[in-house]
Amino acid sequence: MSDLSTLTAYVSVTELPLQGMITLRADLAQKSVATAVKAITGLAMPAPREIVEKGGYGIAWMSHDEVMILCPAAECSAHVATLDKKLAKLHHLALDMSDARAVFEITAPNAGALRDTLAKLMPADFHPDTFGMGELRRSRVAQAAAAVWLTSPKTARLFCFRSVAQYVHDLLRVSGAKGGEVGYF
Amino acid sequence: MRHYSVFAIVKEAMGYHQGWERAWRNPTPKAHYDAIIIGAGGHGLATAYYLGKNFGITNVAVIEKGWLGGGNTGRNTTIIRSNYLQDPSAAIYEKSRSLYETLSQDLNYNIMFSPRGVIMLAQTEHEKRGYLRTAHANSLQGVETRFITPREVKELCPIIHLEGPRYPVLGGLWQARGGTARHDAVAWGYARACSAMGMDIIQQCEVTAIHRENGTVSAIETTKGRIGCNKLGIVVAGHSSHVADMAGFRLPIESVALQALVSEPIKPCMDVVVMANTVHGYMSQSDKGEMVIGGGADGYNNYTQRGSFQHIEETVRALVETFPMISRLKMLRQWGGIVDMTGDRSPIISKTPVENCFINCGWGTGGFKAIPGSGWAMAELMAKGHSPLADEFGLNRFREGRFIDESVAAGVAH
């Protein structure tokens, strides 16, 4: 029985402060979309499943008609306004979704332990050949939706809906608890 | 038919049981029968049995692609209950349950009907209201049920964990006269009785075509040749659409996999059947000692008799939480069957667009408990053209929007 209090961690899990997130739905093929998004992030449009990040800004490919823009939380409303202005002529939907989600940083003693911890909970293939830096994998952690990407070989970020943050946090703690080392990756 | 009894056994024991005769004959098909039933599962055999017993129609063949009782009859979790919400359902399932009570004696074959009682747990306020409603409905339907307190639940089933962190048990709908039976024995008992009435049970015989003459069924083509009939009953759960297609009509049915599993046998620890619909699992203990476990059906069309492991996992997860002591038991075997899912998850016992061709299908995950009642109603429908037990389950209800929806009160569990 997973009595959380009895577990000691070998992988650390911390919830990050509010991360600015803007959901943008539009025809990503449109040049105007790329331009508008670049104006905010300074970054080029990511390829499918890709996430690009630089200096506190980022773009994550969520679907063929949706990206998520990462930025400082305080800037969200301004950027949403910018998007609405720049894309006024294009059918689109831009929303500040920062409050809807929780973001965790997972730090492991080594790259293998990080992937092992994720692979206990998510059905995705975390082998380095398949899942590397720069990919955002949307899947589930046990019974809740989540998305994960690597920010370094030993650290990953994972976001989920706010209401299940505690559940996901507990899962990650159990997964990263001492004695559960797998040593597969 | 050789009468079964303890005296017969003692007598045969003297000769080391060399004297027993076949339980059912293994005949070659005749050219023509008054009635043919396609499918020698419980429902098909029961249909044949009641055609003979209630209507004296014994010139009957039951045609089986594989071996009798080899479909869902021999693959289910053997739960028998009739605490249904809607009147038509309660009527046929209660008829069925009452027939089960005396079936061993009627068939002279011990089908081990065990009226040990069935509890359906209420684990949310909404579910509790649903079962309270069912109890009221049952009281008018002549079905003995009662909503019981958590303490009563615990007394009836000591291994249950009432204070689950997620879904504390708020009570349960208790049907004391529900229970279980030995599934194979039901098919075998009916088969033996049908054979004794002179009916032909033809196994390893697949139907390949259904012949019609100006809209009326006339014969079937099989791997053992053409067989004529006046009336035809299609009772082939899992393959209903497939066979209906031979007769030239479509059904509001999809075939999906339903799985179950058993643990290794342990000494008696659970004397009732418990269903936990909120978390999608149900469990009872067989006479052999295995914990017999079932859950929800897969969501996609499938004819493989194999399901997806995630459903086994979901069910076991739910039951480990509800009955923590099973965590250290082991899963001995898992298996699957193919079930018919209709538009309203209720069965079809009906005439068809083809004259003298009748169909009994769509029992979804709940067919075993219905076998005697279903056979009773289907036989009456085939013999007389209508049956009060079957009338509400006609194919026409989908076109009319007249649903019989049980999901209202029950979730997955049967």
Added chain:
Amino acid sequence: MLLLTCPYCGVSADETELSPGGEAHLKRFGPGSSDEDFEGYLFMRHNQKGVHFERWRHTYGCGKWFLAARCTASLEVFGTYSAQTPEPPKEIIEKIQAKRPDWSLT
């Protein structure tokens, strides 16, 4: 445990990341349609034991619906394609016929 490739994000998705959505390419009948057409649309299903065209949603991924051609007897998957496809695409049909010459679209 099925494995289906989402045509949108290219992920080879585990069944547990997907939700099944029943038979594909149903033609919707609305107000004014005959009882038979409406019943056919809403309830009657081919339910083939064989090649089946069906809907899936990449629920735990991009959230998009897509369609698949799959054999319900062998569980072989002949291909997946966009949900915005009124009838089975030519290349899928050819792929099926290449493997099952006597198969044809019912």
Added chain:
Amino acid sequence: MSHRLPQGGRLIDKTRTVSFTFNGQKMRGVAGDTLASALLAEDQMLVGRSFKYHRPRGIMASGAEEPNALVGLGRDARFEPNQRVTTTELFEGLEAQSQNHWPSLETDIGVVNNYLARFLPAGFYYKTFIHPRPFWKYVFEPIIRQSAGLGKAPKDRDADRYEHFYAHVDLLIIGGGIAGLQAALAAGKLGKRVLLIEQTAHWGGRAPVDGIELGGKSADAWIAATVAALGKMKNVTLRNRTMGAGVYDHGYALAYERVTDHAPMVDGPRHRLWRIRAARIITATGAIERPLSFAGNDIPGVMLASALRDYIVNYGVAAGKCIVIATNNDDGYRSALVAKEAGLEVAAVIDPRPAATGDLIEAARSAGIPIKQGMAIAEAQGGKRVTGVKICAQDSDGSTGEVIACDAVGMSGGWSPVVHLWSHCGGKLIWDAAQACFRPDPARPPLSHDGEGFVFAAGAADGHATAAAALASANAAVGAATGHAITTRLPKVAEAVMGDLAPIWIMPARANIQKRAKMWLDFQNDVKVSDVQLAAREGYESVEHTKRYTTLGMATDQGKLSNINGLAVLADALQAEIPAVGTTTFRPPYTPISMGAIAGEARGDIFQPLRRTPMFDWHVAQGADFEPVGQWRRPYCYPRVGEDRHAAVTREINATRGALGLLDASTLGKIIVKGPDAGRFMDMLYTNMMSTLKPGRCRYGLMCNENGFLMDDGVVARLDEDTFLVHTTTGGADHIHAHMEDWLQCEWWDFKVYTANVTERWAQVAVVGPKARKLLEKLGSDTDLSAEALPFMAWTDAKIGGFEARVFRISFSGELSFEIAVPASQGLEFWETLIEAGAEWNITPYGTEALHVMRAEKGFIMIGDETDGTVIPQDLGLDWAISKKKEDYLGKRAQARSFMDNPDRWKLVGLETLDGGVLPDGAYVIRAGRNANGQNNVQGRVTSTYYSPTLDRGIAMALIHNGPDRMGEVVNLTDGKGGQIKARICSTIFFDPEGEKQNV
């Protein structure tokens, strides 16, 4: 007697003793022992009782196939029944108890069944216990249940933890014998991602025991070198103590890792269930030796010849001092030779083959072992342990013959490839007459998603009897699985040349019925040759019928030892060929796996996601009484000290209607629908007209499914010309959003509409009651919230008390009410601000029950109460919310069907009892007479019923046949106790019918 040998034992370390207890008795083993070898070393021959006859049972095998030696392990929260001693690694302090006996293992009352055995043949219970009827439930069944079952039921909650692991590989190799190792080597060199799993703690399988030389060195040496080489390959993972449990569709496989079973003192999960996605799978799962069917073959001391050999070679343990081997094949002679070399007396090798020759036979002969060719065991003698065997000619009835004294018998009926994992997913088998076994048919493998075979067999599992063939087949399997030519060298093999076996299914050939009734096929379930023959005689001819009628192969070993022998006996009885009779279906798992492992980490706090609103912790701190609503947990009420639920709900309602109440409404679904076609889309989703809604305004709407049934309701706010905000029920957000996307993506993809589920982006609070506006004014707003500026059913953005908010003038209680949404991250702070500022009006947080009662007082419907999936809006008197103008909306066509279009339906009305009491939940309205099935007629049912504190009496809503036309009529309802209650049909609106309170 069985004992520890002075020398030998490749897997043990005699210098380290390990103490354990068996039935409370202290015993000693050594490091590396299994519980089985340790028990044998202590001469514990009798280890259990059989299932049906409670016959004495000893250790039969040395591995997963063991049918007899099952024990209860551990105690209390770590007690586990039915654990095989042969697969249990010994550890310090292990506690084991034998099973299925009372009062004790030595003297078991249940053994009476054994003396009655003659009266208890296969299926006897189908033929008796029929009369008198009540006896089955009250007498016969309880007795059968008590004597059946094996281990005791665990009592406590499991103290261990479990977990899952997902792995994705090119090639999964199941079985770490020499074939599996060779396959891993070959695949590893191809650079494939390889996972090699082995169920035991040791690599190499049987080769070392069989004394085979590989590459000029001992098998052990080659294995060690190979494992080391594999260990260096980055792309290869080796995992021992990990059993291939099941193979499923599309390359999905389950592996069961017993992480700490062998070392319970170590912290960590007990079991880890691997869920593996493998492009291809190689089953190198070896083969299992078959017993021989002779009378008394179940007496303790009679065991598989290979097991007898394993215990000597691996553990330095001899099953006896004087051994007899019975074998129909050359491999049996290996065991004789091993025993002889170990210094044991080998009284005889009994070989039914008249004139078999071969290296091993010659070796045995020259070792001076007496060989009795053309002979058979007529019967084994002894009770709780074997004392000797009576031998006779195989071609005889066994009535006469000499007795050879012995204290252990090894039997070998040939080998059956382990084809379980090949078969789980539909792989077919062919009959190999030469070896008398079923092996995988490469022409009919299980098919994967690509339509290609994805499982390949290698080694003994593929029916190869020699090491050389096994190794070659490993390379071949890798080649077939990967499509590459395999260049990996095969070691040179030195091994004995063996002759053919003779398919001997019973011995002696003409044994009479008395003997056949003592020949065990299924040792655990007590199924004998005579039982299978009886099943055939009675017409249970299908192998599935025979299995189910006799219970052959249904024990915890799932027929690993009994299936082929039983099948052969059945085929003989039917005068059919074995392949024509066929096998039963192989189902996962290969050997039983713990429920704990299947459930994985999901228990207790993380059994399922528990969704929390931003104010959740505050509710907890206030001692809220929660109820689950979907995955959410919402306060049902906030009882104060000394208050029960009823008192708390009453207080909350009175406070709210009297002054000021507060509800956490964050769980309400919130979905944005935006685009040029948003209005058009909304008109299809809702029964009423939404496209005409003005920006700044709200409208209540109903959503039906395509089947016409009411599925959800809620308030829609138009944010701007092409943006709507949809509110759904608490349970509804996710499935309504999915429903919208379904129609947009799959039907109306020409619509220019985007949706987004913003439910969790907002915390939503309902400020309710006469003082609601005063509270907001006190906090200060940058926007005019007066009735004129913000009338009922209007909304506005506003900054309230410094919070960016969106304010909706909507009411589900009939009171003046503001629903205020603020960013979720500020929800708790906002809530606490309101609580603090509202103190002067005794602001009172209320829960779901108060919410329900207040909405019922106003006659508002609740999805899930007034609706149950069979109700259409017309039933609820909501015709005003069904647009007549619209050509189409989801559900419109369905509602035109004859049964729904019919005005003659149950319709919603209010009910009030004549005495002011509260109607019971779920009560039905009775109509005189009975229907065709003898059921009492009904004419309606209660959908909601509550005590109304506001009116101080019971109120209810009900669906009643033509109800609205029957105002004032008194009807009879069920009271749930067999009686009836009278109630009067009335309006559904019990309170403030003019709506004055909410419009201020």
